[in-house]
Amino acid sequence: MSLTNLSGRVALGIDVGGTNTKFGVVNHRGEVLEKGYLRTDKYNKVEDFIDALYNTVYPLIEKYGTAENFDGIGVGIPNGNYYSGTIEQAANLPWKGVIPFADMMNTKFNMRCAITNDANAAALGEMLFGAARGMKDFIMITLGTGVGSGIVANGSLVYGHDGFAGELGHTIVKPGGRKHWSTGSEGSLEAYASATGIAITAKKMRAEFPSSMLNQYPEDAINSKTVYECALKEDPIAIEVFRYTGQKLGEALANFVMFSSPEAILLFGGVIKAGDFILKPTKLHMERNLFPIFRNKVRLVFSELAEADAAILGASALILGLKK
Amino acid sequence: MSLTNLSGRVALGIDVGGTNTKFGVVNHRGEVLEKGYLRTDKYNKVEDFIDALYNTVYPLIEKYGTAENFDGIGVGIPNGNYYSGTIEQAANLPWKGVIPFADMMNTKFNMRCAITNDANAAALGEMLFGAARGMKDFIMITLGTGVGSGIVANGSLVYGHDGFAGELGHTIVKPGGRKHWSTGSEGSLEAYASATGIAITAKKMRAEFPSSMLNQYPEDAINSKTVYECALKEDPIAIEVFRYTGQKLGEALANFVMFSSPEAILLFGGVIKAGDFILKPTKLHMERNLFPIFRNKVRLVFSELAEADAAILGASALILGLKK
Numbered sequence: 001m002s003l004t005n006l007s008g009r010v011a012l013g014i015d016v017g018g019t020n021t022k023f024g025v026v027n028h029r030g031e032v033l034e035k036g037y038l039r040t041d042k043y044n045k046v047e048d049f050i051d052a053l054y055n056t057v058y059p060l061i062e063k064y065g066t067a068e069n070f071d072g073i074g075v076g077i078p079n080g081n082y083y084s085g086t087i088e089q090a091a092n093l094p095w096k097g098v099i100p101f102a103d104m105m106n107t108k109f110n111m112r113c114a115i116t117n118d119a120n121a122a123a124l125g126e127m128l129f130g131a132a133r134g135m136k137d138f139i140m141i142t143l144g145t146g147v148g149s150g151i152v153a154n155g156s157l158v159y160g161h162d163g164f165a166g167e168l169g170h171t172i173v174k175p176g177g178r179k180h181w182s183t184g185s186e187g188s189l190e191a192y193a194s195a196t197g198i199a200i201t202a203k204k205m206r207a208e209f210p211s212s213m214l215n216q217y218p219e220d221a222i223n224s225k226t227v228y229e230c231a232l233k234e235d236p237i238a239i240e241v242f243r244y245t246g247q248k249l250g251e252a253l254a255n256f257v258m259f260s261s262p263e264a265i266l267l268f269g270g271v272i273k274a275g276d277f278i279l280k281p282t283k284l285h286m287e288r289n290l291f292p293i294f295r296n297k298v299r300l301v302f303s304e305l306a307e308a309d310a311a312i313l314g315a316s317a318l319i320l321g322l323k324k
Numbered sequence: 325m326s327l328t329n330l331s332g333r334v335a336l337g338i339d340v341g342g343t344n345t346k347f348g349v350v351n352h353r354g355e356v357l358e359k360g361y362l363r364t365d366k367y368n369k370v371e372d373f374i375d376a377l378y379n380t381v382y383p384l385i386e387k388y389g390t391a392e393n394f395d396g397i398g399v400g401i402p403n404g405n406y407y408s409g410t411i412e413q414a415a416n417l418p419w420k421g422v423i424p425f426a427d428m429m430n431t432k433f434n435m436r437c438a439i440t441n442d443a444n445a446a447a448l449g450e451m452l453f454g455a456a457r458g459m460k461d462f463i464m465i466t467l468g469t470g471v472g473s474g475i476v477a478n479g480s481l482v483y484g485h486d487g488f489a490g491e492l493g494h495t496i497v498k499p500g501g502r503k504h505w506s507t508g509s510e511g512s513l514e515a516y517a518s519a520t521g522i523a524i525t526a527k528k529m530r531a532e533f534p535s536s537m538l539n540q541y542p543e544d545a546i547n548s549k550t551v552y553e554c555a556l557k558e559d560p561i562a563i564e565v566f567r568y569t570g571q572k573l574g575e576a577l578a579n580f581v582m583f584s585s586p587e588a589i590l591l592f593g594g595v596i597k598a599g600d601f602i603l604k605p606t607k608l609h610m611e612r613n614l615f616p617i618f619r620n621k622v623r624l625v626f627s628e629l630a631e632a633d634a635a636i637l638g639a640s641a642l643i644l645g646l647k648k
Contacts, residue, residue: 089617137484153482153489154477154478158478158583158584160585161459161461161585161586162621163585164617165583167615168582170615171578171583172575172578174499183616251496254495254496255579258490259475259495260482260484260490261484261488261490261491262484262485263486289496291507292413293413294488
């Protein structure tokens with residue numbers, strides 16, 4: 001591959017998480033040509049983090065010539081604001097307050113830098129390279145430690161007037177319900193459908209049913225993976241954990257469908273490894289709560305991107321998806 | 325005003341309701357130059373309705389020259405689909421099935437015809453002529469016999485993949501809650517926040533509190549207007565009816581805000597005549613259920629369009645709001 005061919009056709013995709021930061025060089029076909037990572041939590045000052053990131057990434061940039069061979073840098077980062085380029089009050093990052101992250105990156109790397117939150121980036125990645133190719137209206141739901149979302153309407157991400165649209169994990173599915181461990185809200189989708197929420201449900205249910213296989217694990221080993229293992233062995237309580245989770249998720253999805261009428265809802269993240277144990281009740285309760293004109297129209301689809309690369313691809317799509 | 329000045333700067337706005345159809349000639353400043361109406365429910369066949377509409381409207385068209393002086397016809401109609409131009413399974417209209425309404429109008433009138441549902445039209449009307457002028461992200465909620473909605477994101481109406489987006493009245497605010505008299509769903513926003521829902525709440529509450537002033541009215545006189553009269557006279561039960569309604573509405577609005585992060589939510593319809601009795605609890609419960617980054621940002625605004633003209637203005641905005 002010659003440098004000429006690369007020119008303007010690669011981007012840096014960077015996924016900043018609370019613990020680790022992953023990055024990669026991505027081409028317009030969605031191939032991750034190079035990748036690497038560094039620790040996020042080692043840097044108490046954002047300036048030091050960006051310096052370290054630059055030093056780690058620079059060899060890759062040199063490998064592809066100069067910064068001019070790159071279309072830019074896309075960053076998925078908690079609370080990243082696409083409009084302002086700032087990160088604001090991100091609970092899971094070591095840097096507090098309002099930080100002009102995109103400007104700082106732009107100055108350091110001398111490249112255009114666009115940022116958004118990780119779930120929005122994931123939605124763009126699916127639209128450009130994954131299961132949402134060709135779709136103009138879909139919703140991406142990421143089911144990991146938390147529940148994130150990215151909403152695409154009429155071919156564009158919905159950012160809202162302030163850049164913060166799409167916090168569907170914080171919508172209330174059960175008023176007065178389970179209290180969220182961090183936000184304090186009652187009955188949010190995240191409190192039930194995240195990996196954290198599933199573990200809470202599993203611990204409650206196994207306490208009520210001493211015969212459940214789930215009781216063979218120590219407290220800190222109860223998570224969506226071990227619940228899945230027990231469900232595979234036909235433990236009825238483990239199966240009920242996913243059924244209950246799917247019910248709450250399905251009820252929430254029905255409301256989302258009646259908002260933006262998407263062609264599909266894409267599910268991504270560790271939780272979906274439970275497969276039909278969660279997908280079937282989700283689908284059932286989504287359909288049951290839909291106004292008739294929406295029924296049997298919306299596809300529930302699992303992400304097509306490899307989990308290891310999805311965040312980098314999504315971040316790069318912020319740049320590679322821009323119209324020339 | 326000369327015909328030359330009018331050329332291409334007026335549109336027909338038509339609001340088709342289950343009982344009456346209102347129409348008007350609207351100019352680009354949002355002035356209703358002429359208006360009239362005919363009965364909808366007199367026509368069992370849609371062909372007969374369109375013939376009658378044409379005969380009633382034709383004198384107005386002639387008054388402004390010919391069809392060529394009109395930019396087109398905008399129609400707000402229940403279940404109207406902007407993409408397909410069809411009305412589909414509209415429960416409140418005499419014509420059943422899927423009807424190619426826009427095509428039929430276009431053939432009869434020899435003008436471009438665009439249709440959408442009444443709440444979407446109302447949102448366009450506010451954006452072009454009312455309280456949402458200059459806004460790119462807002463949500464319109466119509467609180468009448470039912471609860472309708474129109475969602476604008478990034479300057480465009482959200483139609484969804486099938487043209488049916490924005491059925492927020494049917495979203496579930498209380499799973500397992502009040503059964504909807506028509507759809508059968510449990511706990512929808514419409515079941516609580518529509519005029520119909522408010523009457524149900526008032527009847528329940530007055531039965532529990534015999535001392536309430538609401539008990540001085542016969543059963544069929546209990547509606548949002550009489551509840552408002554009692555609230556003005558400081559009847560605590562009447563005040564509680566609006567507080568409860570506002571709580572449910574506010575909880576729903578919080579979820580909507582976390583979806584599309586609008587600059588404002590516009591409220592329209594008979595129910596808002598209750599003013600602060602409903603607005604204050606709505607605002608309180610919206611803020612209480614918002615994820616912190618959304619708090620104290622979203623304006624709750626009453627419509628600025630005169631109720632008598634709003635539907636005609638909204639329908640005309642379907643045409644007058646098109647980019648040249």
